[in-house]
Amino acid sequence: MDVMKVLADHGLSGKSIALPKDLLEEDVIQWEVPLTQTYDFVSLDSNDSVYLAMRTFPYEVKKLTAQGVSAWTASLDFVTQAVCIGQDGYYYAVGTAKAAKINLATGAVTNITFSNVFKLATVYSVEVDTSGNFYMGCQDDTYTYVQIYKITSTGTRAWVYTTNTTTANRPSAGYLSPTHFYIRVSTYIYKFTLDGTLVWSNFSGDLIKPVADPSNPNKVYTMGYVDNIYQFIHYDFSGSGARLNQAPITMGTTNTWEEAAVRIIGDHGYATRTRYWYKIRLSDFKVVGMYESSYPLRGIASDSTFITLNTTAVRRIKFRYKIN
Numbered sequence: 001m002d003v004m005k006v007l008a009d010h011g012l013s014g015k016s017i018a019l020p021k022d023l024l025e026e027d028v029i030q031w032e033v034p035l036t037q038t039y040d041f042v043s044l045d046s047n048d049s050v051y052l053a054m055r056t057f058p059y060e061v062k063k064l065t066a067q068g069v070s071a072w073t074a075s076l077d078f079v080t081q082a083v084c085i086g087q088d089g090y091y092y093a094v095g096t097a098k099a100a101k102i103n104l105a106t107g108a109v110t111n112i113t114f115s116n117v118f119k120l121a122t123v124y125s126v127e128v129d130t131s132g133n134f135y136m137g138c139q140d141d142t143y144t145y146v147q148i149y150k151i152t153s154t155g156t157r158a159w160v161y162t163t164n165t166t167t168a169n170r171p172s173a174g175y176l177s178p179t180h181f182y183i184r185v186s187t188y189i190y191k192f193t194l195d196g197t198l199v200w201s202n203f204s205g206d207l208i209k210p211v212a213d214p215s216n217p218n219k220v221y222t223m224g225y226v227d228n229i230y231q232f233i234h235y236d237f238s239g240s241g242a243r244l245n246q247a248p249i250t251m252g253t254t255n256t257w258e259e260a261a262v263r264i265i266g267d268h269g270y271a272t273r274t275r276y277w278y279k280i281r282l283s284d285f286k287v288v289g290m291y292e293s294s295y296p297l298r299g300i301a302s303d304s305t306f307i308t309l310n311t312t313a314v315r316r317i318k319f320r321y322k323i324n
Helices: 003-009
Strands: 023-034 041-044 050-053 060-064 070-075 082-085 090-094 098-103 109-113 122-128 134-139 145-151 157-166 174-176 180-185 188-193 198-204 208-213 216-226 229-236 242-248 260-265 268-273 276-281 286-292 297-300 306-309 313-323
Touching: 041 082, 041 297, 041 306, 050 082, 050 313, 082 122, 090 122, 090 134, 122 174, 134 174, 134 180, 145 180, 157 188, 174 208, 208 260, 216 242, 216 260, 216 268, 229 268, 242 286, 260 297, 268 297, 276 297
Parallel strands: none
Antiparallel strands: 023 313, 041 050, 050 060, 060 070, 082 090, 090 098, 098 109, 122 134, 134 145, 145 157, 174 180, 180 188, 188 198, 208 216, 216 229, 229 242, 260 268, 268 276, 276 286, 297 306, 306 313
């Protein structure tokens, strides 16, 4: 870390400051929960509770409170391919033939079986609106093209849009505003009205763990691979779409969008890439903090602590600097 640059970014350049010779970065584990299963998905709700889900048997979802206390474990009877916390306040685990709608407080599961009139081969991503409708990026049953689905809260198909993109170019995460659904397929972002009308599909960009701009739901903060490097990006999706700003976050690797996290806290954006986290000042998109963790980073809590996950434990960690 370049301490002088960080000080300059905070308006302290040129000041007479005695800098410590031995400034160290360290992990402070706030809690750790041992795991006997390997979990694939990590989600956080507005209270910083942590939800873990797994693709492989035994199929289950586990909730931990913000303090790391086990709240419940819900058993499923299908392979989970995508998850989200819906805008209706439920946790959703989705497979190719059904979805589990899970009460956040109790862990009670309601299964929603998809109509057998349509067949899904793979579900890449899912978002759920305030009425419990699903918006999904999928692979069609011919294993040829990417399709965008809206499935109702009862499991019937509301609409489907078939792209001319092969399934080798899987979609990344979707973003659901009050009026539109957005999803990246191959190198382009698609914009749909909620009734399935395609507004545009020629806006070049990427969506990795997109989150709403707190000041405007038509604007999004996200990560993406643009201009041949990974970036933290601010998009305006009103009109024909625009990239407002971006900051390179070039260290670390992100193999899939599920392994990343993005969060806006006050005047800063936070992004994780495998074992690295970045803190970006939103006023000028300067990176004012960066840290390499000893553990894979998978979630960001509201106080800028981080959730880490590996095969043996889930942890809540705070990073800090200290004088040796």
